[in-house]
Amino acid sequence: MESRVIIHLDMNAFFASVEQQANPELRGKPIAVVGAAHRTVITTASYEARAFGVKTGMAIWEGKRACPELIIVRGDNKKYTSTSRQIIAILWEYTPLVEVFSIDEAFMDVTNSRALFGPAETIAYQIKARIRHQFGLTCSIGIAPNKLLAKLASDLQKPDGLTVIPPDRVGEVLERMPVGGLCGVGKKLQKQLLLYCNVRTCGELGRCDGELLVKRFGSIGSELKRMGQGIDDRPVVPVEEEEQVKSVGHSMTLPRDIDDREQILKRLLQLSEMVGRRARKHGLAGKTVSVSVRLGDFYSNVQKQTSLPNHINLSDDIYRTAVGLFDGMKIDQPIRLVGISLSNLRAGEDSQPSLFGGTSRKEHLTAAMDALNNRLGGFTVTFGSLLDAGEPGSQVISPAWRPKGVRNVFFQNT
Template identity: 60%
Template sequence: MHIDMNAFFASVEQQANPELRGKPIAVIGAAKRTVVTTCSYEARAFGVRTGMNSWEAQKMCPQLIFVVGNNRKYTWTSTQIIGIMREFTPQVEVFSIDEAFLDVTGSRALFGPPEEIARQIKQRIRERFGLTCSVGVAPNKLLAKLASDMQKPDGLTVIRPEEVATVLERVPIKDLCGIGPKLQKQLTTLGIRSCGDLGRFPVPILKRKFGVVGEKLHYMGLGEDDSPVVPEEEADEVKTVGHSTTLDKDLSDRGEILKIMLQLSEMVGRRARRYGVAGKTITVTVRYPDFTTFSRQESRASATNSSEEIYQDAVRILDGIELEQPVRLLGVRLSKLSQQGEQLSLLEQDRKKALLAGAMDQVNDRFGEFSVTFGTLVGTASGAKVISPAWRPEGLRNVDVE
């Protein structure tokens, strides 16, 4: 089954503040320049949508109430909801902060048929948090996600094996997870508009047009998917650690840009140290106000998880870029990861740096991110402003948020 929380951030805010219930609200960032992260169903009735500029949303719904997002609140609530899911099966794959896949094949003897399991999960989430979710139950992940979108909010849709062909016949291809606007446009030029069309279309032509993906598209049109539900502990090893942030305002001043780079480097280094990994490749990502985005990277001779070394390499990369416009977004990523042994360096200077970083980490673990930080960052807003799509409740993908 696929469980998708309904208007998650907005619903959490409405439950936390009863005065917001039943009213059109939009969750936004704290920055002056911001977009709608998500909005309540009351706001959606006016045409407000995720990704809109705040001024555009206000124009569509003059009575819209803006609420500054509280990422800690959302990650905590998500973690608790995932705990409820795990009461029914250990096979839980967190897909994002507000949705997950569950394999309940082995749970039926204890909790009954899948529809009953779905109802029990929905009831527990509602009783504990006052939140609703839409659930899709189907033979595989592809169809379960499709089913969860069919009845929103607070829906429960079951697609049984014998119903697959009938259900898919008229479903638009854009409703399938994995088919975005660009791919949809390419398929439409071939006369493929529904899943039924896709399943019947000659496979050789699909393979000629899309390569190896062509055959996968054929099976998607038939509603076939053999990908398993993968719990966190069975997931593939994470290959990168990175952070990026959209700036409160476009920056041209090198000193201000370097402060952001140092902040991001510390966040990357801290996560790498927490999970005992180090990396050899540093990547810097830049986005301009016109949304032109590009990345540059360099590889080191030896792996590191030192925030200072990550920062120094990132600055060197940035200095090699001729910035043609002010900067809207910055990102720093550490990749080519390997497990790092706990043995300290034989060089006294390096030992002192490692011990200092460890001491800072211990303080920040206890009192919160950036409680102790570099002098140049004192007074600088800290923490991840946006929850990464790769967020997970534990492991290396777990991003501390403010």
């Protein structure tokens, strides 16, 4: 049976590169894209900044310490999603089997596309040339027999690389490859594999005793062994064939640690409106509301949820439920982050009777607010109690982003 041919495309420093192309004054300079101007983390750093040790996830002050000349740029989600959609449209010209892994990554199954467009390498070079010509951006591409290896290959030459792992060289490539090169094997798991199994490389992982891996790591143990052997049977799943989204959620890091209940309730109301508006936009309603908070020590988290008798998507209903959950939490220090999610979803819920006795007038007002805010943006029309609350913070695109459906607007504020 002929091996599949999978391409993994990874845009290089995507957010930062888009900003540099949009503003010529930023080109060639160390920049960091952040979600907000205060108390946030770096989402992407340009390669000029990375040369100084600036990394994704650093606080702004850490980035500035590593690179005093670092230029901070506030992110523009519309710019990134628009560019990503156009890039995905290019990929669709070569195959309908395109899986959007994140806003700056995608898999393509080009097994059957080669009859039309030539070898996978030819397709990859064409895509790289078109993206560079149309957007001024570079990408790294990996080509391999499956998704696991294609993603590993794209990481081997950055930026602007093209790496091919043919089927007959899989064992050779994996033999000395650190296990951290495998997607999903983070630093914590690397340490555990070394400590419990004396495993450092993919080759060693593939030869490791399967029973030992299962004993140490549970159900993922057998999958780890398969990964070490380069085995991955997962198909490339186009957006329209993905599973239905399971939840709609927003969270925000607060400008400062807050212990004042009135101020926290304002944030809960903002989040409830953001969650509700997005659920209504996509005709979704949920029965389970969850509230999560991160405390001022940064490490402590408290979460509470409840399931309701009816499906809801009106902001007021979500808010009232969230307040009840928040008041039931035991919190002994100021709050750094707060989030709300709506799950146990059902589609076809453009409107529904309010759980708390709402009237059609309330539903009509909600629909009018949604229409205005969707057209004008943000919280143009909002609740009176939020007039002095300000915007809820810059929105950073989640890895759950997809070019269609509710995932398209799944944001996390930081």
